[in-house]
Amino acid sequence: MKKYKNPKPERLTDESVFFARRRFVKSLGLGIAGSVGVVAAGRHWLKTPLNLRPKIKTFAESKVFANGGRRLTDQEDFLRFNNFYEFAQDKTSVIRKSKDFQIDPYSLVIDGLVDQPIKIDIEDIERKSLEERIYRFRCVETWAMTVPWIGVPLNELLKMVRIQPNARYVEMISFSDQTQAPRQGTSAYPWPYTEGLTIEEAMNPLSFVAIGAYGRYLHPQNGAPLRIVLPWKYGFKGPKSVVRITLTASRPRTFWNEIQPSEYGFFGNVDPDVPHPRWSQRNETLLGTWGKQQKTQKYNGYGEWVADLYYGTEV
Numbered sequence: 616m617k618k619y620k621n622p623k624p625e626r627l628t629d630e631s632v633f634f635a636r637r638r639f640v641k642s643l644g645l646g647i648a649g650s651v652g653v654v655a656a657g658r659h660w661l662k663t664p665l666n667l668r669p670k671i672k673t674f675a676e677s678k679v680f681a682n683g684g685r686r687l688t689d690q691e692d693f694l695r696f697n698n699f700y701e702f703a704q705d706k707t708s709v710i711r712k713s714k715d716f717q718i719d720p721y722s723l724v725i726d727g728l729v730d731q732p733i734k735i736d737i738e739d740i741e742r743k744s745l746e747e748r749i750y751r752f753r754c755v756e757t758w759a760m761t762v763p764w765i766g767v768p769l770n771e772l773l774k775m776v777r778i779q780p781n782a783r784y785v786e787m788i789s790f791s792d793q794t795q796a797p798r799q800g801t802s803a804y805p806w807p808y809t810e811g812l813t814i815e816e817a818m819n820p821l822s823f824v825a826i827g828a829y830g831r832y833l834h835p836q837n838g839a840p841l842r843i844v845l846p847w848k849y850g851f852k853g854p855k856s857v858v859r860i861t862l863t864a865s866r867p868r869t870f871w872n873e874i875q876p877s878e879y880g881f882f883g884n885v886d887p888d889v890p891h892p893r894w895s896q897r898n899e900t901l902l903g904t905w906g907k908q909q910k911t912q913k914y915n916g917y918g919e920w921v922a923d924l925y926y927g928t929e930v
């Protein structure tokens with residue numbers, strides 16, 4: 616089994632800061648939530664078996680996104696190093712704590728300001744002909760990876776519902792189930808994990824709905840059975856285990872933005888020139904290459920696809 620060095624990425628927010636701030640805020644009578652942290656890795660994860668999920672039988676390699684421009688991240692790194700706050704605050708115990716997680720029966724609802732709301736399952740998505748896309752991925756904490764996702768463009772699903780003209784945003788909501796994810800019982804976070812996009816961002820050809828990666832169905836720790844992947848944005852903008860997508864007229868509340876608006880903007884576009892208040896965003900470290908850094912690119916290098924979404928906008 617692969618040996619890991621305990622990685623030292625930046626942290627979303629330290630838990631002690633969060634609780635201190637929460638007490639302070641409470642004393643002011645404001646009651647807003649604060650934040651999180653990475654606890655040192657235990658030893659258990661070394662023993663957690665990978666429990667590989669079945670292979671996806673039919674999918675086509677994308678012609679446009681067949682190459683991430685750098686080496687693929689090892690599948691084992693992808694499976695063992697995760698952010699999934701419903702299960703853990705640290706990265707390396709998510710694989711163990713989420714191993715039995717299952718949304719069963721699973722369906723994805725797309726509703727809100729649409730003429731034809733739908734409820735679909737993974738088989739409905741598979742019937743749409745799956746594509747494998749290799750995307751670069753950049754977490755706001757400065758770690759990065761390169762992943763072969765399998766899925767369909769988000770706009771294919773949105774075209775099914777006939778969006779009404781007054782819809783301006785897409786709200787994406789992760790699962791809610793305290794019996795499987797007891798951390799959702801804490802009021803420290805604004806559960807369920809929710810993210811949002813403008814309609815134009817959601818319809819952009821890069822926005823992707825993944826049901827698999829590395830040729831296999833998604834594993835629980837990576838957001839099974841379905842997650843959103845937005846390669847030009849920081850990873851927190853892509854919710855895992857999504858059960859509902861709602862079209863709205865006003866900007867939806869989003870998880871990290873609600874916790875810490877000064878640190879996590881609504882747009883969350885990758886930008887080396889805009890530092891996080893607690894660290895620089897100029898460089899990043901690819902999973903599996905701890906100690907080495909490389910330069911971060913604006914929009915994670917996907918500017919030709921998305922820059923025109925933001926001309927003249929402060930993001």
Ligand code: MTE
Binds near residue numbers: 697699789808836
């Ligand atoms: N989605 C949910 N529901 N819960 C989460 O905690 N974390 C986000 C994103 N989606 C998160 C989530 C963050 S901060 C990152 S970097 C990525 O998932 C991590 O994805 P990975 O564990 O597959 O690398």
